[in-house]
Amino acid sequence: MKKLCYYISGHGLGHASRSCHIINTLRQRHPQLAVEVVSDAHDWFFKGFLDSSVPVRRRTMDLGVLQRDSLVMQEEQTLQRYREFLRCRETLVCEEAKDLRQGGVSLVAADIPATAFAAAAMAGIPGVGISNFTWDWIYQGLAEKFPDYQDVLEALEADYGKASRLLRLPFHGDIPAIDTLEDLPLVARRGTREPREVRMAIDIPEGCRFGLVSFGGFGLQGYDFRPLARLKNWVFVTEGEKNWKADNLRSLPAGMFPYPDLVRAADAVITKPGYGIVSEAIANDTAVLYTSRGDFREQALLVAGMRRYARCRFIDNQALRAGLWGEALEELMRQPWPAETLRSDGHLVAADRLAQLVDEA
Numbered sequence: 001m002k003k004l005c006y007y008i009s010g011h012g013l014g015h016a017s018r019s020c021h022i023i024n025t026l027r028q029r030h031p032q033l034a035v036e037v038v039s040d041a042h043d044w045f046f047k048g049f050l051d052s053s054v055p056v057r058r059r060t061m062d063l064g065v066l067q068r069d070s071l072v073m074q075e076e077q078t079l080q081r082y083r084e085f086l087r088c089r090e091t092l093v094c095e096e097a098k099d100l101r102q103g104g105v106s107l108v109a110a111d112i113p114a115t116a117f118a119a120a121a122m123a124g125i126p127g128v129g130i131s132n133f134t135w136d137w138i139y140q141g142l143a144e145k146f147p148d149y150q151d152v153l154e155a156l157e158a159d160y161g162k163a164s165r166l167l168r169l170p171f172h173g174d175i176p177a178i179d180t181l182e183d184l185p186l187v188a189r190r191g192t193r194e195p196r197e198v199r200m201a202i203d204i205p206e207g208c209r210f211g212l213v214s215f216g217g218f219g220l221q222g223y224d225f226r227p228l229a230r231l232k233n234w235v236f237v238t239e240g241e242k243n244w245k246a247d248n249l250r251s252l253p254a255g256m257f258p259y260p261d262l263v264r265a266a267d268a269v270i271t272k273p274g275y276g277i278v279s280e281a282i283a284n285d286t287a288v289l290y291t292s293r294g295d296f297r298e299q300a301l302l303v304a305g306m307r308r309y310a311r312c313r314f315i316d317n318q319a320l321r322a323g324l325w326g327e328a329l330e331e332l333m334r335q336p337w338p339a340e341t342l343r344s345d346g347h348l349v350a351a352d353r354l355a356q357l358v359d360e361a
Contacts, residue, residue: 001032001033001034002032002033002034002106002107002358002359002361003033003034003035003036003103003104003105003106004026004033004034004035004036004105004106004107004108004109004354004358005035005036005037005038005100005103005105005107005108005109006019006023006035006036006037006038006108006109006110006111007037007038007039007061007108007109007110007111007113007116008037008038008039008041008110008111008113009039009041009061009062009064009111009112009113009135010039010040010041010042010060010062010064011062011063011064011065012064012274012276013041013042013045013274013276014274014275014276014277014279015041015111015112015131015275016039016041016042016045016046016049017045017049017189017276017280018111018130018169018187018188018275018276018279018347019037019111019130020045020046020049020050020051021187021188021189021347022130022187022346022347022350022351022354023035023037023050023051023054024049024050024051024347025347025348025350025351026351026354026355027051027053027054029348029351029352029355030351030352030355033355033358035051035054036054036055036056036057036103036105037050037054037055037056037057038056038057038059038061038096038116039056039058039059039061040058040059040060040061043056043058044254044255048254048255049258059096061092061096061113061115061116062085062112062113062114062115062135063078063081063082063085064078064135065078065138065142065296066078066081073293073294073295073296075142075145075146075295076142076145076146078139078142079139079142079143079146079149079152082139082152082156083149083151083152086151086152086155089115089118089155092115092119093115093118093119093122094122096115096116096119096123097119097120097122097123098123100119100120100123100125101123101124105123105125106125106358106361107125107126107127107128107354107357107358107361108120108123108125108126108127108128109127109128109129109130109354110127110128110129110130110163111129111130111131112129112130112131112133112134112135113135114134114135114136114155114156114159114160115159117129117159117160117161117162117163118158118159118162120162120163121162125361126164126165126357126361127162127163127164128163128164128165128166128167128354128357129160129163129165129166129167129178130166130167130169130184130350131166131168131169131172132168132169132170132171132172132173132275132298132301133172133173133175133297133298133301134156134160134166134173134175134177134178135156136153136156136157136160136177137173137174137175137297138173138296138297138298139152139153139156140153140297141295141296141297145295156177157177160175160177160178161177161178163177163178164180165178165179165180165181165182166178166180166181166182167182167183167184167350167353168181168182168183168184169184169186169187169275169346170183170184170185170186170305170342171275171278171298171301171302171304171305172301173297173298173301182353184346184349184350185342185343185344185345185346185349186279186282186283186342186343186344186346187279187344187346187347187350188279188280188282188283188284188344188346189258189259189260189280189283190260190264190280190283190284190344191258191260191261191262191263191264191265191284192258192260192261193257193258193261193264193265195264195265196265198257198261198262198264198265199265201257202237202250202252203235203250204235205235207233208233208234208235208248209233209234209235209267209268209329209333210234210235210237210265210266210267210268211234211235211236211237211266211267211268211269211270211289211325211329212236212237212238212262212263212266212268212269212270212286213236213237213238213270213271214238214263214269214270214271214277215271215272223320223321223323224321224322224323225246225249225323226246226323227322227323227324228246228248228249228323228325229246229247229248229249230326231248231325231326231329232248234248234326234329235248235249235250236248236249236250236270237249237250237251237252237262237266238250238251238252239251239252239253239254239255239256239259240254259280260280260283260284263277263280263281263284263286264284264285264286266286267286267287267333268286268287268288268289268329268332268333269281269286269287269288269289270289270290270320270325271288271289271290271291272290272291272292272293273290273293273298273299273302273303273306274293274302275298275302278302278305278306278310279344281306281310282305282306282309282310282342282344283344285310285337286310287310287311287312287313287332287333287335288306288310288311288312288313288332289312289313289315289325289328289329289332290303290306290312290313290314290315291314291315291316291317291320292314292316292317305342308338308340308342309338309340309341309342310338311332311335311336311337311338312332313328313331313332313335314328315328
């Protein structure tokens with residue numbers, strides 16, 4: 001049995017979400033191919049959304065971007081931390097290359113730790129990226145403010161240069177380090193339960209709109225939820241423990257519903273631009289009220305994608321944190337549906353392409 005090792009960045013939930021969707025499809029369509037995941041992403045996410053036949057080996061292969069919460073990045077700290085990470089990079093790459101050889105791995109896929117490609121190259125096997133950006137492009141944006149980190153950028157570019165190809169997702173940035181690029185359709189999970197069933201289960205009254213509050217793995221600190229109680233024609237729902245004390249606020253246990261079912265059932269998602277939630281809102285025809293997540297390079301690409309393929313509206317951080325959502329939400333609901341659509345079967349295309357590349361390896 002041939003084997004694929006899939007490395008996944010632990011930053012946020014978007015990388016894990018789309019990777020799990022591809023891997024699950026790969027196991028369904030190509031069950032003869034064994035898959036192992038290497039990641040430090042949230043363990044509860046893999047337990048809830050990854051095919052149970054796929055083992056997960058916990059290891060940190062990159063850092064992503066350090067954040068105080070979903071809206072506040074720690075920019076220079078990120079560059080400093082990756083410089084520290086480089087001190088153990090050689091040992092990490094050597095150990096992973098040894099594991100790949102001993103495990104009989106035929107192909108490495110990565111979304112999108114740079115060190116995975118270095119390990120694959122050392123092991124003598126091809127490494128395939130699947131992403132809409134690489135971390136050198138993100139860090140280059142950070143280094144424009146803090147220019148003394150050229151060593152970090154050079155190390156990332158060198159590791160990405162060892163990739164054999166990139167399966168490039170929509171809303172992509174510049175990726176000069178990888179020579180061979182193949183474009184994918186959008187990878188996005190679709191809800192399968194009827195919206196009416198979901199709304200009844202979480203007690204959304206008839207005639208009320210449903211707002212899904214979604215701020216990913218980093219959460220939202222210092223937020224005053226009390227003003228939302230004044231929006232009587234809306235019910236707001238989030239996952240996890242929240243001290244919400246109003247009739248129109250719901251806090252659901254994590255995993256009570258597959259998240260795409262909540263997105264599909266919602267009238268609007270209130271969020272920051274992240275690949276996972278933006279792609280799922282587009283695929284499920286759900287409107288988006290979004291706020292800025294700081295000077296994160298991917299943000300402009302995702303906002304452009306939303307404006308083209310979804311109903312969306314901006315709200316600034318101050319109004320968001322103050323709970324002043326009413327006017328923005330009503331204006332969002334009056335916006336017309338976009339004229340353009342976007343293919344969202346990238347999980348099928350990616351799974352079949354990975355299976356083909358394993359056979360050719």
